[in-house]
Amino acid sequence: MFEPVLLKNVDMPDGHLLSTYEAGGGYQALQKVLREYTPDEVVDLIKRSNLRGRGGAGFPTGMKWSFVPKRADRPKYLCCNADEGEPGTFKDRIIMERDPHQLIEGLAVSAYAIGAETAYVYIRGEYVTAIRRLKQAIAEAHERGFLGTRVLGSDFNFAVHIHCGAGAYICGEETAMLESLEGKRAQPRLKPPFPAVEGLYASPTVINNVETLACVPHIVMRGADWFRGIGPNKSPGPKLYCLSGQVRKPGLYELPMGIPLRELVENHGGGPLPGRKIKAVIPGGVSAPVIAASGLDVGMDFDSLAAVGSMLGSAGVIVIDDQTCMVKVATRIIEFFHHESCGKCTPCREGLNWVVKVLRRVESGQGEPGDLEQLQALCKGIFGNTFCALGDGAAMGLRAALKHFEDEFVAHIEERRCPFH
Ligand SMILES: NC(=O)c1ccc[n+]([C@@H]2O[C@H](COP(=O)([O-])OP(=O)(O)OC[C@H]3O[C@@H](n4cnc5c(N)ncnc54)[C@H](O)[C@@H]3O)[C@@H](O)[C@H]2O)c1
Ligand SMILES: Cc1cc2nc3c(=O)[nH]c(=O)nc-3n(C[C@H](O)[C@H](O)[C@H](O)COP(=O)(O)O)c2cc1C
Numbered sequence: 001m002f003e004p005v006l007l008k009n010v011d012m013p014d015g016h017l018l019s020t021y022e023a024g025g026g027y028q029a030l031q032k033v034l035r036e037y038t039p040d041e042v043v044d045l046i047k048r049s050n051l052r053g054r055g056g057a058g059f060p061t062g063m064k065w066s067f068v069p070k071r072a073d074r075p076k077y078l079c080c081n082a083d084e085g086e087p088g089t090f091k092d093r094i095i096m097e098r099d100p101h102q103l104i105e106g107l108a109v110s111a112y113a114i115g116a117e118t119a120y121v122y123i124r125g126e127y128v129t130a131i132r133r134l135k136q137a138i139a140e141a142h143e144r145g146f147l148g149t150r151v152l153g154s155d156f157n158f159a160v161h162i163h164c165g166a167g168a169y170i171c172g173e174e175t176a177m178l179e180s181l182e183g184k185r186a187q188p189r190l191k192p193p194f195p196a197v198e199g200l201y202a203s204p205t206v207i208n209n210v211e212t213l214a215c216v217p218h219i220v221m222r223g224a225d226w227f228r229g230i231g232p233n234k235s236p237g238p239k240l241y242c243l244s245g246q247v248r249k250p251g252l253y254e255l256p257m258g259i260p261l262r263e264l265v266e267n268h269g270g271g272p273l274p275g276r277k278i279k280a281v282i283p284g285g286v287s288a289p290v291i292a293a294s295g296l297d298v299g300m301d302f303d304s305l306a307a308v309g310s311m312l313g314s315a316g317v318i319v320i321d322d323q324t325c326m327v328k329v330a331t332r333i334i335e336f337f338h339h340e341s342c343g344k345c346t347p348c349r350e351g352l353n354w355v356v357k358v359l360r361r362v363e364s365g366q367g368e369p370g371d372l373e374q375l376q377a378l379c380k381g382i383f384g385n386t387f388c389a390l391g392d393g394a395a396m397g398l399r400a401a402l403k404h405f406e407d408e409f410v411a412h413i414e415e416r417r418c419p420f421h
């Protein structure tokens with residue numbers, strides 16, 4: 001039986017209070033690093049743990065931190081990506097609502113490691129309860145000396161500011177987020193330079209996801225070997241999986257990284273609804289290519305999912321059953337990306353506009369011979385040609401739907417109607 005670490009406090013009625021967090025050993029990691037570790041030693045510890053970013057791309061966290069220049073001529077910043085815009089994803093919200101001090105301690109330890117005195121939490125505006133609880137937790141932590149000048153009597157000064165987003169998916173893309181924090185329209189910046197070298201106000205800035213930062217205090221307290229020992233060595237640790245869709249027990253599950261997708265959906269999630277069969281699963285939020293039911297014996301980690309042409313992404317696991325039309329699913333997803341496209345680059349802005357038109361035609365039974373070839377050609381024009389990963393995610397997802405469920409697209413065109421109606 002796997003013992004939850006990240007979710008250990010979330011079912012407690014007062015899990016969000018400092019008293020609960022401290023009673024469970026909270027803020028000991030911060031005390032430990034301030035007492036026993038140099039900043040470089042914390043970076044080294046995180047490197048040795050093989051922690052990889054939980055925002056979706058799985059970039060090694062310790063390596064990202066080590067790219068922050070040592071020069072002292074500019075301030076360094078830490079940004080927490082709490083935008084959580086990916087449909088099917090709700091893990092960061094639960095941490096912030098139910099155990100906000102876990103994130104604040106993660107922020108403090110991470111800021112100490114990279115030499116930052118200021119952190120911004122960029123949180124989506126719809127997360128009203130999470131925003132309220134985080135603000136309350138910051139005030140409590142300040143009062144107890146975990147935040148502020150000379151944290152716990154050390155030379156480390158640290159402040160956390162909350163910045164609420166206004167509902168645009170692109171604000172979760174890290175460089176668009178920096179633009180938004182600077183008060184500009186959120187459109188992605190060219191990378192490189194990566195934010196770790198040149199980020200907020202052109203200063204070195206580490207951007208990490210909420211869950212990534214929440215892992216940090218546990219690694220400090222339990223060690224890099226403990227973390228590396230959970231799941232695959234190259235992609236280890238406890239992992240939050242957001243299970244939704246047509247499954248008996250949807251919810252947030254903390255399990256080892258690398259758990260087979262079938263075990264997650266059938267054992268933990270209770271399998272399909274009565275009388276139904278699972279047809280497909282999207283394993284990592286709608287940016288991740290869909291997997292057909294025959295492919296469920298894959299490990300839920302960055303490398304295993306990449307090897308089968310999908311991705312772990314935000315670990316938003318969406319279950320789709322045999323009564324659902326895949327053309328409808330693909331159309332709704334592409335409509336979302338089209339709506340959220342920031343418009344900066346032509347292949348995404350114009351390409352997705354055309355894809356939506358063709359998909360809506362096919363879905364409504366007005367499709368024409370040649371439409372599937374046109375969709376493939378549009379995906380080719382988008383994939384690899386866009387400024388940020390939004391366009392790639394849309395094209396990859398549609399390609400996977402066309403590959404695994406071509407028969408459903410063909411049936412819509414040939415029968416001139418949706419066979420599911
Ligand atoms: N969690 C959500 O709600 C959500 C929403 C949409 C998309 N996503 C995920 O976002 C992912 C794509 O994110 P991305 O475009 O930021 O990916 P990316 O690969 O460009 O970057 C990932 C991280 O690694 C850093 N990085 C990469 N190479 C680096 C280098 N050479 N030096 C320094 N830092 C480096 C980046 O700065 C970034 O912080 C997708 O996989 C998708 O799953 C998540
Ligand atoms: C369109 C788009 C939206 C994104 N939205 C989020 C988001 O809401 N939350 C998040 O953590 N990462 C999001 N990302 C990924 C971030 O750009 C970045 O990789 C991440 O915050 C880095 O943190 P990590 O290394 O801890 O994963 C998004 C990426 C893209 C391309």
Ligand code: SF4
Nearest residue numbers: 342343344345348388
């Ligand atoms: S790919 Fe889309 S969202 Fe990303 S920069 Fe281009 S237009 Fe904007």
